[in-house]
Amino acid sequence: MEFSEHIKTSYVDNVVLSRPFRPPVKGTLCVTSHHLLLSSRQEREQDADLDPDEKDGDTLELLLLLKGIDAVEKRSTGSYGTITIKCKDLCIFQLEIPGMTECLNIASSIEALSALDSVTELYPFFYRPETMKIEKKIPEGSSEEFFGQIAHQADKWRLSSVNKDFSVCPTYPEAVIVPKQTSDEMLMAAAKFRQGGRFPVLSYYHKTTGKVIMRSSQPLVGAQKKRCQEDEELLGEVLNNSERGFIVDTRSAQLAQQARITGGGFESKSNYHNWKRLHRNMERGKNLQESLIKLVDACNDQTHNMDRWLSKLENSKWLSHVQSTLSTACLVAECVEREGCPVLVHGSDGTDTTLLVTSLAQLVLDPECRTLIGFQTLICREWIQAGHPFQQRCTHLALSHARLRNEAPIFLLFLDCCWQLHHQFPLAFQFSETLLIQLAQEAYFSNFGTFLCDTEKDRHAFQVKEKTFSFWDWMNNPAVLKTFTNPLYQRNELVIWPSVWPHSLHLWQGNHLKMGGVVINGLEFSPDEKKLAAARGHAGYKF
């Protein structure tokens, strides 16, 4: 097995683990192909708080998925080596290892094993919980399922299998919902005119007004101002004769204009009759990643200086991105709900900010999306199946100094916006903040295959659904589901319009402030709560 090549020292005794807000623990450190473990032999009889069964034998102090490690730093002090481990859930801890060679070996093992390239080498392909079974079923939140829900109302739409075998658009699922009048040939033609083949498809059908949210990628207008009749017709089909629609472009007008140089562009007014274009400048890619890095840095600041904190928070611009994301999503929701107009959302690729906007708009509009099941299907439909490249975007979080490639915390921004909505409407969501925090982690490292790969096509190729367990199956186990349920939930059929005033948006403390260890409300945890917190913090690995 090639994993063993990376493990030169598989275990070291007398390693001291120090975590913030907890006493240091001495024990045996062990590196396996996917995990880092530390178990301590019980010499702690004085610790009367522990359960009797924990008093003798080994206690597992640490069980960490190596994929969850964002960065490793090593330092030597005499014959000891210290490794600082920074996790993707923003926790930071230290290991003091006797012996420099062992220390270096462990560190290099962690570095190599936490950055495995091949999907099939990842832990979900090895994870075999006894209590669960892999069931082959229609993926949750599929287009088929969604169409089934709306079919009786949406008589102007149909399910198309034009993308069977992922031949027309590699990042779309096999089934997509399109206007009834549009033939598969037209779709294929339109796909050629859209970046990555992402032709306009239905994202959401608002039952109250019968209006829709669609999404696509940018049209390949280019410098020559190319046109595509099929694409124009496709969008024309969406409108009733005299109706108007809105195209929400997640780029500034200037950026959209510039995109023409590289072959992209936007729908011109003259070619797309009755479609009104609105530009919203949303941050993406590298800038967004840097914003998160600055935010995490601000949260990590140890000077405890108020001015410094506020200026760093401002400088990170993270909350500005939250604000612009929410307000763009609300703009889309407003068009659908208030104006009664169909909306098409796209940026350039249509796999990042586009999905951010369409999914949040649905959360604002539709009470169904705010249920536990509804939220699951929303994420499946609008993120996983819609081809958000999780693998590329969620390789590193914010603590690594590795050179960034395609990382961008788009999904994290989505979860943050969900939290803001949750914060403003604490009764409207069936799920709790805990689920959002859990998802923030699952996207980066997990026992489950749910967030693996970039597209359905890849998942198909690697047989992810056949060979790994689903996070949703685990989550829907009643005992687990309970921890993700909001006890205050009151189903609210109304649209929930959030306030996007700066005064109303907050730092998501529950997620972004985890690096200080588990400190909630400045209270020390009782042993019970500590265990609970530990179980929660490592829920991803311990089963």
Add this chain to the structure above:
Amino acid sequence: MRYCSQEVLAERGRNVLLCTAGAAPARHWLDSGALAMEYIRTPKVENVRLIDRVSTRKAPLGTLYLTATHIIFVENASEARKETWVLYSQICTLEKQPTTATGCPLLIRCKNFQVILFIIPQEKDCHDVYISLIRLSRPEKYEELYCFSFNPKIDKEQREQAWNFLDLKAEYNRMGVPNSLWQLTTVNRDYGVCDTYPTEIYVPKSATPPIIVGSSKFRSRGRFPALSYYNQGNHASICRSSQPLSGFSARCLEDEQMLQAIMKANPGSEFMYVVDTRPKLNAMANRAAGKGYENEDNYSNIKFQFIGIENIHVMRNSLQKMLEVCELKSPSMGDFLWGLENSGWLKHIKAILDAGIFIAKAVAEEAISVLVHCSDGWDRTAQVCSVASLLLDPFYRTLKGFMVLIEKDWVSFGHKFTHRYNHLDGDPKEVSPVIDQFTECVWQLMEQFPCAFEYNERFLIHVHNHIYSCQYGNLMCNSQKEREEMRIRERTHSLWAYLWENRVDYMNPLYRPDHSQTQGVLRPVTTPYYFKFWRGMYNRFEKGMHPRQSAVDFLMAIREETQQLQEELEAQEEKIAKLEKVQMKNGKLLPKPKGRVKHFGPSTSDNSIANTPQDYVSGSVCTFPNESPLQQLDMENSLLILTKETLKCSDPDLSANSDQESGVADLSCRSPSGGDSLPSEDSVKDPDSDEATYVAA
């Protein structure tokens, strides 16, 4: 007759409001001879617009009335005749802005952070209102204050009883004094030693009157060290005073003995802390004026400590800057955070909390007594002592305990309410948000310890409101002596009894007095990111900014519901028992009633949490095209008017008030015109505002 009954005034006011002619009743109204009336140049202006900067709703048109105590704006359009009441005593600044095509704007900033913009069509009317308000909002004599004319329907006996609701003597007994170490001194019986102190003061047993008097002569304004909090568990105490008149070298034997006595009153301790809450530089500067701070060499066994809390002028400016941020028209996130940082407000809050934590730690963990002072010992000292008490003693985290705390550390020890909160037209340099900062410290702690406080945010806001409203006598005047001279207890009503009566509204449903985390000393974290901007206070009137659902209100409703069901159940069980008795007598047996007697939908009404979209369009990022239909959106058309019932439940602030139209009497308070509520506070009754609901279906 000076003390015109509020009822009568309100009744007359209503007559005026209902009468379209206006002139005649106004004339009649003037007969009441209320002091304020002579300053009113124009009692009524029509066709005034009220601008709400957050709401996207069209500015309502209405009529503006000036009464003896309030400005009242009554909307024309809505059937409900929505009213906005503003107490004159709440007015902070008035600004007449340049006339525009639509009229003459008059901006009113209130001390409770409400900002109101009226557009008055005629420049002359605007000027008249402006001149009237300038005089009305700046009373010159105590007699003009609202508390002397405010007269709720309470008989004399009740009123007097209300004043006995709190008893500081009982509070000191609760702490465990007097005892073998501490005694009550009568040295200040006639305010002879210190005119800003109360008459009843607790000092160490060994502090004889000559020592006290000697010490008082060595302290600014005679404010000698006196007991603020006594920690029964370990005998450590918090004492307070003003700065010593030490200059560069002066000493005072009695003062040194006084401190020695305080230390000795904590048997077993080897030293005590003297905490000067000022920045060191300020304290040094005071030495040049013959004041200053204790020299460690002269006092045996003291540890001296500076804690840099800035003075009232810095705090006033800081608040000013923060309020400018709150008022920004459409700030970007960056503007907001930059402005917040630049104001320094949260930094000052943190400094006060840090000081409180230092003292609480010394007392609870080190068992060391602390003497706290600043310059005069009535601003920063009051803040810090009360924060420390709150951290130390769970009692102050109860509703009654909080009232006691304000009475103890603020009212009785001569915090200058009238000067600081500008009750009378006075020196603007004396004004400063001292107690506001304390209130915010409490709120910040509530955010960190959601289960540790019996009271909720609304309580803090209402107390804050009444610090400025001048409606009740408790928080008037600058010292106890002054209050006695003004015969406050005889002539005004007590706030605490009123708040206590309405305590249902102020209870925190998450309060867990028995929980390990809420017992004993609170140990808050003071890393900067735990300090939040208090939108609920500084933007409390911008309803569009607040969360649209409140978990706390929901839990309170559930609790009330449960209680009702419980009572219902008991009543029914009683009935059943009676029935069974009767049946036994008759020798017959009837089947027992099945199922629940009555179904209360505990929360169905809460589904209607009302809400409208915001202006997502005018963001700084991109301007929306002018011809966009979104801007022409006629909100009113798509409104679904709620039933009174749902409205009542959907808006916590409304439910805190009575609903005049539906005639639903609420537990909390009567309508503003009833005179017993918080007129300027929840005076907006608004069934079709942005709070109304759009039902999707």
